[in-house]
Amino acid sequence: MQPGDIIEMLAEGRRNAVANSTAVAKMVLKSPELAKTLVEALSSPNKTIVSHAAHALVTVFRNNPALLQPFAKQLLAAFRASQWETLEQLAKILPGLSLSKLQQKTLLERLEAVLYKDRSSIARTGALQALDDMSRHHAAYREASVKALKYALEEGTKAMQARARKLLTK
DSSP states (O other), rough: OHHHHHHHHHSSSSSSOOTTEEEHHHHHHHHHGHHHHHHHGGGGGOOOHHHHHHHHHHHHHHHHHHHGGGGHHHHHHHHOOHHHHHHHHHHHHHHGGGGOOHHHHHHHHHHHHHHOOOOOOOHHHHHHHHHHHHHHHOGGGHHHHHHHHHHHHHHHHHHHHHHHHHHTTE
């Protein structure tokens, strides 16, 4: 399998569907050298490729988190994007990576910006979950998580309120 084959597979299907992302993730898990191509796909001008790459990265992360650790810097940079699929999916990955203090601060600031200002309810709900995940890994972020949960319950969308209630039962 060549890197170009992965990009072609990611380009297929509708942007809002998982399409071939599971198959791509399986290929990356079998051939870890392809992880670089998958991460680089997040910077494609083709929004469908970006969406499917983000979905594939979550599958890779769930099966082998260490495989994405060398790409923490690039994933954090990609999280600055405004495409909601990228925001939603990378919010599931980044809190689980080993980040420097500066990277953690950068992630926290970006998650808060998404939570409080983004237009996408899905991205905002993902940011809420990620803030909670961060606080479970690093006690220093507990205050930010509590503030986010309170905001979600009082001013968030229905999805944010439901997620906040679920997180509070943990």
